[in-house]
Amino acid sequence: MNLTEHYNQLYKKSAEAISTGKYSIDSQITNQSDARFGITLLIRPNEEIKSNIQVLINELKKAEPKQYYYPDSDIHITVLSIISCSEEFKLNQISPIDYVQIICKSLIEADKLKIQFKGITASPSAIMIQGFPTDETLDNLRNKLRENFKNSDLQQNIDSRYTISTAHSTIMRFQEPLHDPKKLIKITDKFRNYDFGEFTAENLELVYNDWYQRAQNTIQLADFCLTN
Numbered sequence: 341m342n343l344t345e346h347y348n349q350l351y352k353k354s355a356e357a358i359s360t361g362k363y364s365i366d367s368q369i370t371n372q373s374d375a376r377f378g379i380t381l382l383i384r385p386n387e388e389i390k391s392n393i394q395v396l397i398n399e400l401k402k403a404e405p406k407q408y409y410y411p412d413s414d415i416h417i418t419v420l421s422i423i424s425c426s427e428e429f430k431l432n433q434i435s436p437i438d439y440v441q442i443i444c445k446s447l448i449e450a451d452k453l454k455i456q457f458k459g460i461t462a463s464p465s466a467i468m469i470q471g472f473p474t475d476e477t478l479d480n481l482r483n484k485l486r487e488n489f490k491n492s493d494l495q496q497n498i499d500s501r502y503t504i505s506t507a508h509s510t511i512m513r514f515q516e517p518l519h520d521p522k523k524l525i526k527i528t529d530k531f532r533n534y535d536f537g538e539f540t541a542e543n544l545e546l547v548y549n550d551w552y553q554r555a556q557n558t559i560q561l562a563d564f565c566l567t568n
Contacts (some may be wrong), residue, residue: 347461347470351532354462356520359525362394364465369408369552373449376551378425379434380562381485383417383541385509392536393469393511395534396460399531400467400512408513411554414507417455417471417507419478419544420485422496425551434497436546436561438494443546443564446484449560451477452566455507457536459530465509465514467528469536478507485498513552 357363368374384395390412397409422439425431454474461468473479482504489496518524544564549559 343470343472343506347459348461349506351461352526354464355525355528357464358462358521361521362464363514363518365517366408366465366513369513374551375427376425376514377429377431377557378421378422379429379439379444379546380421380549380553381419381544383453383455385417385423385457386537386539387431389537389539392508393457394538395536396469397511397525399527400524403527404512404519406519408515408552410509410511415509415511415554416426416553417509418504420482420498420504421488421497422431422485424497425549431548431559434495436548437543437548438492440562442488442492442494443485443544443562445490446481447544447564447566450481450483450484450566451475451483453477453541454538456538457509461508461524462528463520466510466514468508472508473507474538479505481499486555490540491541492563503544509545561564 379479392414393415400407401409413449423434455470456474457469458472459470461470486498489498543566544561544565545560547553548559548561
C-alpha cells in the first residue's frame with residue numbers, strides 16, 4: 341500500500357464531509373456502560389513525539405473544546421488487533437501466556453521499528469496523526485503474527501474488521517456536534533504536513549483494552565523488548 345496516497349485520499353474525502361456537516365458522532369464515548377473489550381498488540385510513541393502532538397491538540401481544543409481528546413497515556417499505534425473489542429469478550433476466556441508465546445515466536449529476529457509521524461489525516465469522526473514506517477519491519481512483523489496466530493488454536497479474529505496496514509494514531513474523536521466544522525478543517529490543513537518527529541519503538545505492549553484504549557480500563561498483559 342502507498343501510505344501517502346492512502347492518507348491523502350482519506351483526508352480529502354473526510355475533510356469534505358466534515359466541512360459540509362456530514363461527519364459522524366461517536367455516541368459511545370460517553371456511555372459509562374460501554375463493555376467492548378479486546379486484546380491488542382501496540383506501540384506507544386516516546387515523550388518527545390507526544391509533546392509535539394500536544395501542539396496540535398491545544399489548537400484543536402481552542403476551536404472545539406467539547407470534543408474527545410486522547411491523553412498522552414492513551415496515544416498509540418495498533419500493531420495488530422488480535423481480538424477485536426466486543427461486549428462478548430472477557431479476559432477470563434483466554435490464557436494470556438499462550439498469546440505471549442505466539443508473539444515471542446513472531447518476534448524472533450525482529451528489528452526495532454522506526455516510525456515517522458508526519459502530517460495528519462482524518463475520518464468522518466476523528467482526527468489522526470499519519471505514521472510512516474521507515475522500512476518493511478512493521479509489515480513483516482504483522483504478517484508473521486497473522487500466520488502464527490492463524491496456525492494456532494487460540495481465540496482470535498485478526499483482520500475481521502479490516503486488514504490493518506497503516507501506522508496512524510487517533511488523537512481526537514467527535515463526541516458531539518462540531519462548533520465550527522470549517523474552522524476545524526482550517527486547523528487540520530495547517531498541520532497537514534507538520535513534522536511531529538521520528539521515533540524508534542524499542543518495545544511492544546500486549547494489552548486488554550476498551551474501544552478507546554483508555555488507560556484506566558487497560559490491563560497490560562506483557563511487554564516485549566525489541567533488542568536487535
